[in-house]
Amino acid sequence: MSDCLFCKIVNGDIPASKLYEDDDVIAFWDIAPQAPKHFLVIPKKHISGLNKAEEADQQLLGKLMTVAARLAKEEGIGDNFRTVVNTGEEAGQTVFHIHMHILGGRSMQWPPG
Numbered sequence: 001m002s003d004c005l006f007c008k009i010v011n012g013d014i015p016a017s018k019l020y021e022d023d024d025v026i027a028f029w030d031i032a033p034q035a036p037k038h039f040l041v042i043p044k045k046h047i048s049g050l051n052k053a054e055e056a057d058q059q060l061l062g063k064l065m066t067v068a069a070r071l072a073k074e075e076g077i078g079d080n081f082r083t084v085v086n087t088g089e090e091a092g093q094t095v096f097h098i099h100m101h102i103l104g105g106r107s108m109q110w111p112p113g
Ligand code: AMP
Pocket: 005, 014, 016, 028, 029, 030, 031, 032, 033, 085, 086, 092, 093, 094, 095, 096
């Protein structure tokens, strides 16, 4: 997807502060952090949102979770962090390439706004 911001990060066309990368996923620090630790884990494959994920994406999406948990642990927030996947504009999605937010380093409120 040539006009997708996160595909550009995957391709290296736009720089990002990366924590982790392998053949399937990439993780990088959020440019506008909402917590002392705030990073994103995304699949390299372009999927516009969770509402467009398919059965065949199950393993890849599961990997986002396990990579997120491992990186959270490495960042010292492994036992207290929040994962968020915003789906759709009204739910706060602004980048239409599926991504999981991982936030930690402060206490969180519930329900979210
Ligand atoms: P969402 O609003 O759930 O779609 O999340 C998109 C996130 O991407 C926001 O938290 C933004 O701050 C973040 N973001 C946007 N552009 C960049 C970028 N170039 N590098 C890192 N994070 C970004």
